[in-house]
Amino acid sequence: MSVPLPSNRPAVDAPPIALDAMGGDHAPEEIVSGALLAVREHGLRPVLVGRRPEITTLLTEQGGAGEVPVVHAEETLAMHEGALASWRRPRSSVAVACKLIRRGDASALVSAGSTGGVVATSTVRLRTQAGVMRPALAVTLPTQPRPTVLVDAGANADVKPEMLVQFAHMGAAYAHVAHGVAEPRVGMLTIGSEPGKGNKLTRKATELIAGTPAGPPKLDFQGNIEGHDLLTGAVDVVVTDGFTGNVALKTVEGTARFVFDAVRDSLTSSTLAKAGAVLQRKPLRELRSRFDSESYGGGVLLGLNGGVVTAHGSTHAAGIARACALAHELAGGRITEHIRRRINASNRAPGWRPRRSHQEEQRSAPVGEE
Amino acid sequence: MSVPLPSNRPAVDAPPIALDAMGGDHAPEEIVSGALLAVREHGLRPVLVGRRPEITTLLTEQGGAGEVPVVHAEETLAMHEGALASWRRPRSSVAVACKLIRRGDASALVSAGSTGGVVATSTVRLRTQAGVMRPALAVTLPTQPRPTVLVDAGANADVKPEMLVQFAHMGAAYAHVAHGVAEPRVGMLTIGSEPGKGNKLTRKATELIAGTPAGPPKLDFQGNIEGHDLLTGAVDVVVTDGFTGNVALKTVEGTARFVFDAVRDSLTSSTLAKAGAVLQRKPLRELRSRFDSESYGGGVLLGLNGGVVTAHGSTHAAGIARACALAHELAGGRITEHIRRRINASNRAPGWRPRRSHQEEQRSAPVGEE
Structure with a gap:
């Protein structure tokens, strides 16, 4: 891969965290509040991803106009949507956040949306790291x-x-x-x-x-x-x-x-x-x-080309800010680099039978807009 | 099977509970005390199975000489012994207790011995009920x-x-x-x-x-x-x-x-x-x-030709007496008959693929002395 992974850059220079404004039981209100907390209490630089008009209004209402950048995403993953949602909604806030990570414009994703939908979407759009068979939720x-x-x-x-x-x-x-x-x-x-x-x-x-x-x-x-x-x-x-x-x-x-x-x-x-x-x-x-x-x-999805933190659906602002801090810490600590070294070592073990990765199995499946 | 199952008889006439005197962290002392409690407080008629000299001494020491019948068994399943123990120790207290059940001289087994050993031994010696693929621990x-x-x-x-x-x-x-x-x-x-x-x-x-x-x-x-x-x-x-x-x-x-x-x-x-x-x-x-x-x-092993109650290894006398009461209740309530009727009905379901029972899979394996 020619572009260096965002999460391998030093923390101080790391691109911002892409925060899914539309996922969770209390979205977008509590997510916007969480973004402001992340800025003000944790010194982080999140980017809110979701419907711009709603988010901008909320930022203004909460006295934070212009304090957090917003990237527009038209669609939202519903809480009940699972794996198939990832192919059906290429313009969902989670899909757009993944695109930011792939371009190097964000270092990690935080979402309080349906865990199934976030896992499926980010697995398809960020793809597993080389040699990793499946991402796992920690x-x-x-x-x-x-x-x-x-x-x-x-x-x-x-x-x-x-x-x-x-x-x-x-x-x-x-x-x-x-x-x-x-x-x-x-x-x-x-x-x-x-x-x-x-x-x-x-x-x-x-x-x-x-x-x-x-x-x-x-x-x-x-x-x-x-x-x-x-x-x-x-x-x-x-x-x-x-x-x-x-x-x-x-x-x-x-x-x-x-x-x-x-x-x-x-x-x-x-x-x-x-x-x-x-x-x-x-x-x-x-x-x-x-x-x-x-x-x-919440949980952390390990083994993808970029950090993904899934907060509980019921999470309020303070929890969202903490999830952003965790995502920042993982990106700054070069979690993907640590995983790459360990997976490379373990895949050289005697008796190891290589299995097809998720991508290889899904190659013929529709992946939606890239 | 020509002999009616003990557990199908009315509770009042049911044969006694076979109580493994040698299984558990506090055996045989607490098991003997438990047997006396079962007699005195629950009105039950247990039979203690294990090394007769030790058990008789304990009964005398605890002021219960002659109050509980004893059936001699030379050997004991060690706490760490698993499935293979069932074939290796045909004269263990658990194996002898199973023999009492098969002969109609006991209605159920209670043991605080290693769950693995008790499950394996009783599965081999009592055998699964007709149509039941595997016994299950409830x-x-x-x-x-x-x-x-x-x-x-x-x-x-x-x-x-x-x-x-x-x-x-x-x-x-x-x-x-x-x-x-x-x-x-x-x-x-x-x-x-x-x-x-x-x-x-x-x-x-x-x-x-x-x-x-x-x-x-x-x-x-x-x-x-x-x-x-x-x-x-x-x-x-x-x-x-x-x-x-x-x-x-x-x-x-x-x-x-x-x-x-x-x-x-x-x-x-x-x-x-x-x-x-x-x-x-x-x-x-x-x-x-x-x-x-x-x-x-403790647990109850369901699906065998006779009730099996497994108490925790750390169980003291009161728990042993309660396990005997549970075994008595299951036998009196004709648990095997209830299971038989349900399994027969479910095995007639459309789309049901008959699978080999435990006995069919084990037919060629050594079963030890019968």
């Missing part, structure tokens, strides 16, 4: 003292063992760049902690990882981990297929919500307990916010 | 007002779509017999709630279920559910493969533990909050016990 779990990366959290429902190996390397690159972990410990999410336990997919992937050369860059593979280890910080990166990962992620969210509600009910179940609860509103509220999806940002 | 999640059945929670790491259909029917039979739900609502655990979302496995299984005749017995299929619905009581039975189910179950347990610990830490983080916490010890403790694995019993 999310961070709120472990202490540092977060745990779960990858893939839902981009790929059906995968091959080789893809899990790549997810391990991409997750390690992410933990390195986003969380500053020099040699991330990587675990395979499966059933049973002993070697040889699991299903066919995880057993084969584990075998392939064991056959990977020692590095550099090194993959510190810790073997199997189980569901109850997700929040213990036992590893820095949890590798899994997108089906299991998405079920696990939503199970964490649902269980946390269930326990918080049960604690609240039980703390107000008697007069005595109620008296105690008054004294504890603040710490409990702070704790709950740690589990709030907005606090720990 | 566990109950602590939802209100009634528990939710998760099936398969770990018996089958790699499954076919047809097996998921059978798990749905077996789970419905369990919800009917154990929780008194006349027409259990059944959901498929997957990613994305819209029809057509999920992986290849769940999409195909959903198609097959949609093609099942309306009944009787009716399967009230509610379509897709996601990880965050596991604890909302949205359905009575959650169907999934044993890999995803085991990851989800352990994720629920791990997240609940994580949140409880975080709540405890946050409630004692300041002097004011600490004062409040004192008033709330009791409700919090009660709440936590709802999540304690011992409170909601």
